[in-house]
Amino acid sequence: MKYELQKTDSASKARAGKITTDHGEILTPIFMPVGTAGTVKAVHQRELENDIHAQIILGNTYHLYLRPGLDILERAGGLHKFNGWTKPILTDSGGYQVFSLKDIRKISEEGVKFQSHIDGSRHLFTPESVMDIQRVIGADIIMAFDECAPYPCDYNYAKKSMEMTHRWLKRCCDRFDATEGLYGYSQTLFPIVQGSVYKDLRIQSAEFIAGQNREGNAIGGLAVGEPAEKMYETIDYVNDILPQDKPRYLMGVGTPENILESIALGIDMFDCVMPTRNARNGMLFTTQGIINIRNEKWKDDYSPIDENLGGYTSTFYSKAYLRHLVKCDEILAAQVASIHNLTFYLWLVGQAREHILAGDFVEWKKVIVKKLMERL
Numbered sequence: 001m002k003y004e005l006q007k008t009d010s011a012s013k014a015r016a017g018k019i020t021t022d023h024g025e026i027l028t029p030i031f032m033p034v035g036t037a038g039t040v041k042a043v044h045q046r047e048l049e050n051d052i053h054a055q056i057i058l059g060n061t062y063h064l065y066l067r068p069g070l071d072i073l074e075r076a077g078g079l080h081k082f083n084g085w086t087k088p089i090l091t092d093s094g095g096y097q098v099f100s101l102k103d104i105r106k107i108s109e110e111g112v113k114f115q116s117h118i119d120g121s122r123h124l125f126t127p128e129s130v131m132d133i134q135r136v137i138g139a140d141i142i143m144a145f146d147e148c149a150p151y152p153c154d155y156n157y158a159k160k161s162m163e164m165t166h167r168w169l170k171r172c173c174d175r176f177d178a179t180e181g182l183y184g185y186s187q188t189l190f191p192i193v194q195g196s197v198y199k200d201l202r203i204q205s206a207e208f209i210a211g212q213n214r215e216g217n218a219i220g221g222l223a224v225g226e227p228a229e230k231m232y233e234t235i236d237y238v239n240d241i242l243p244q245d246k247p248r249y250l251m252g253v254g255t256p257e258n259i260l261e262s263i264a265l266g267i268d269m270f271d272c273v274m275p276t277r278n279a280r281n282g283m284l285f286t287t288q289g290i291i292n293i294r295n296e297k298w299k300d301d302y303s304p305i306d307e308n309l310g311g312y313t314s315t316f317y318s319k320a321y322l323r324h325l326v327k328c329d330e331i332l333a334a335q336v337a338s339i340h341n342l343t344f345y346l347w348l349v350g351q352a353r354e355h356i357l358a359g360d361f362v363e364w365k366k367v368i369v370k371k372l373m374e375r376l
């Protein structure tokens with residue numbers, strides 16, 4: 001994997017860049033649609049590519065390991081072959097997912113013992129095993145096995161958790177560097193900065209992560225309930241430590257406002273279930289503001305969902321029709337709303353990139369953020 005830093009904004013830490021993988025290029029800043037079980041829920045690959053213009057999607061090791069399982073994935077030739085997505089894929093390592101299985105998992109130095117949320121079967125994830133699992137899935141970018149400390153947590157817990165995540169990272173790197181990809185293309189491993197919201201721990205973690213000299217770096221342990229200001233403050237000083245010449249991935253973020261503010265702080269890659277999850281509840285992000293399409297006021301609004309995005313779905317379907325689909329709980333409702341929200345998120349980061357290149361990102365952000373977050 002290669003990263004080319006193309007432009008750094010003069011009035012912020014925002015950057016425009018290009019990541020090159022064996023499955024193609026990624027222009028940053030970029031948003032990664034979440035495809036938890038190997039599918040971006042309710043969206044065809046063709047729509048992901050031609051309507052949403054997604055450049056990279058995310059999968060979850062925890063879910064894919066349980067279903068369809070490694071045997072099926074390996075015999076398919078990896079996830080790209082299995083789901084037909086031929087561009088880059090990133091997989092989260094499973095740490096975050098198993099930690100959210102509160103009462104059915106046990107953490108130790110060895111790894112995490114957990115029960116499947118599907119059938120209760122017992123499993124063990126270790127740094128080594130999740131590297132092997134992500135080799136089988138075949139994502140272009142794979143994440144280290146870490147502990148995402150809960151928020152809030154006391155200083156001592158955050159310190160112990162961060163130190164274990166660092167020891168697990170060494171085990172991930174050793175295993176990853178000692179193994180090869182299974183399908184003839186290269187994969188890369190991103191480490192993850194932890195330390196909760198404690199500045200000294202975050203600085204220690206950022207220095208340790210940067211010192212691993214991997215091809216990209218992630219910031220974890222955020223978007224877990226902490227105030228947005230705390231998240232921004234943490235990103236700001238962590239990004240002063242993470243190398244300029246490597247992409248920076250902020251895990252699990254976020255709203256349009258979170259994304260633009262984080263781009264201004266030097267983040268290049270994002271993922272969040274919000275656009276797809278909100279879509280299924282009828283919450284639409286648009287260039288004019290946020291719409292709850294279930295609201296009576298859209299009942300006879302025959303205008304397109306959003307004609308400023310240039311996407312087929314957002315212009316072809318009207319607000320009134322989508323409201324009807326949502327009210328009838330039609331399958332098409334989830335499809336249309338998900339494609340629209342993802343088209344909006346990719347439009348947003350694409351616009352951010354254009355304004356970084358044009359040199360007016362900060363002025364543009366100031367105007368657009370207020371408008372995008374307005375409830376219509």
Ligand SMILES: O=c1[nH]cnc2cc3nc(NCCN4CCOCC4)[nH]c3cc12
Nearest residue numbers: 092096148220221222223224251252274
């Ligand atoms: O430290 C982490 N390590 C590995 N994966 C993560 C994933 C993460 N995802 C979030 N936040 C997701 C917040 N979502 C917002 C929308 O509603 C669902 C939750 N924070 C995260 C932290 C980590």
